[in-house]
Amino acid sequence: MTALPGGAPGSAAATPMRARAVVDLAAVRANVHALRERAPRAELMAVVKSDGYGHGALPCARAARQAGATWLGTATPQEALALRAAGDTGRLLCWLWTPGGPWREAVEADVDVSVSGMWALREAAAAARATGRTARVQLKIDTGLGRNGCQPADWPELISAARAAEAEGTLAVTGIWSHFACADEPGHPSIPAQLAAYREALAAAERVGLAPEVRHIANSPATLTIPESHFDLVRPGISVYGLSPSPEIGLPAEFGLRPAMTLSADIALVKRVPSGHGVSYGHQYVTPGETTLALIPVGYADGIPRHASGTGPVLVGGKWRTVAGRVAMDQFAVDLGGDTVEVGDEAVLFGPGDRGEPTAEDWARAAGTISYEIVTRIGTRVPRVHLDDLP
Incomplete structure (x- = not known):
């Protein structure tokens, strides 16, 4: 893993500004440290989508890498490719794809691409063949959120096709992941139900011969409060920036977080x-x-x-x-x-x-x-x- 290249510390411009959003990168680093302590046996992905939740993706990505984030996460491929263009060479996952997206550019840039259905697997494989490279693919299972992710009924087809493509060298399945619906609501019955569905999806993938590098389902609230969800990697977003995902589970200071x-x-x-x-x-x-x-x-x-x-x-x-x-x-x-x-x-x-x-x-x-x-x-x-x- 290589962090983003360094740069001069930010400072206010000489000309007075009408308004400003001051972002404390030391707070970002401290937040990543605090989150790593919550999940000491897992790697950490800092989610920097939406321009780092409005804080500035590039400086915050650099700060998160410095604090030990071994992965970065983005929603759109454009966000991922911007990080690569800025010099980031570490592990990087991008998950919000539409048909005809920049699959080839992402494969060439060594970005892990998320696949939730057969159409996406075909486009990732085609990009890999066009570039002569092996595409790094992470398969997403819908365990109950009802947004992105493959439905359990379609999962056997997807994992079998992914394993076949892996066997021919077209792609490598580097991750299997999902996302919680109600992790910010302590005790919600969907939490154990989703964990059970996720474990079933992992077991099915293992039976067809897939052995992903990372398994991950924990977002910010799960990273903070559901240790059994940590698996190989946790994926905090809002908490990287020092905000609690929900006041119901606790205020930032209770988790050692500081708003940046x-x-x-x-x-x-x-x-x-x-x-x-x-x-x-x-x-x-x-x-x-x-x-x-x-x-x-x-x-x-x-x-x-x-x-x-x-x-x-x-x-x-x-x-x-x-x-x-x-x-x-x-x-x-x-x-x-x-x-x-x-x-x-x-x-x-x-x-x-x-x-x-x-x-x-x-x-x-x-x-x-x-x-x-x-x-x-x-x-x-x-x-x-x-x-x-x-x-």
């Missing part, structure tokens, strides 16, 4: 307004008395959820404030009451919580969603600033 992203913006305007003044579209908020408003220059075009209108928390002037009225495309307001701040002061939307600021989980509750969506939806207009303590 802090989202903040510089206040664009401060003004006094009279009692009864409407704020933002639809006047859903009207000032109850003479007050001071502060304008925060980010909105739903930057990924701030409009569903958090009137509920989203922000740390301004050392106190929690709430979005006043609707979140607009590029901005929203907060009511400071009797307080005041200066234009250019920092407003912190979320972070680890060390300074009393809200967290991504607080925003998730305010918007009626999950923390995954809060961090991954932060848009490209918000620069990522990567902080690193390594040379």
Whole structure:
């Protein structure tokens, strides 16, 4: 395994930024270490899909490799090929394929490709023959999630065909894997049912002669709370970035995790307004008395959820404030009451919580969603600033 090539530590640009998402790569490394301690006998795949859950795939992949992640995982082949183009040469799995995808490029780049049905196996084999290389293939079984993965009824055909292709040297079955539906719900009956179905699929694959390098089903919540699911490899995603997959199973600090992203913006305007003044579209908020408003220059075009209108928390002037009225495309307001701040002061939307600021989980509750969506939806207009303590 070879990590991504090094680079200079990230730092804020000299020109002041309207907003920024600061990503602490030391926290990413510490999170990977904490996750490895939860699964000491398994390898670890750091999932860096969706631009590293909004944190920046390349810097976070490098940090995860440095902390001992022997695998990386992506959804789309384009994400996987971008990692290869950036210099990553370690084990890498990509799982979301459609017909006509860049199978040949992935085989040439030594990317493990996931196969959930016969059509995909045929395309992977054709790419291998075209390149003269052996395709690295991982077979996915649907153990009950009902999304991607081969149905148990079709599994015998798939594993037999895969074994035949392996015997002729077209491909190597490097992994057999699945995904939990409810691992973030402790005690859910689907968890043992899926584990049983997965073990049955493994046994069937063994009977036809397949001997994969890695067997894996554990996502973030399973890595943290279901040790019997760890097998050869665990596959955490959101927890790599320091967020708990579900507050029901525990807060980040309970697992030794630290949120890596802090989202903040510089206040664009401060003004006094009279009692009864409407704020933002639809006047859903009207000032109850003479007050001071502060304008925060980010909105739903930057990924701030409009569903958090009137509920989203922000740390301004050392106190929690709430979005006043609707979140607009590029901005929203907060009511400071009797307080005041200066234009250019920092407003912190979320972070680890060390300074009393809200967290991504607080925003998730305010918007009626999950923390995954809060961090991954932060848009490209918000620069990522990567902080690193390594040379």
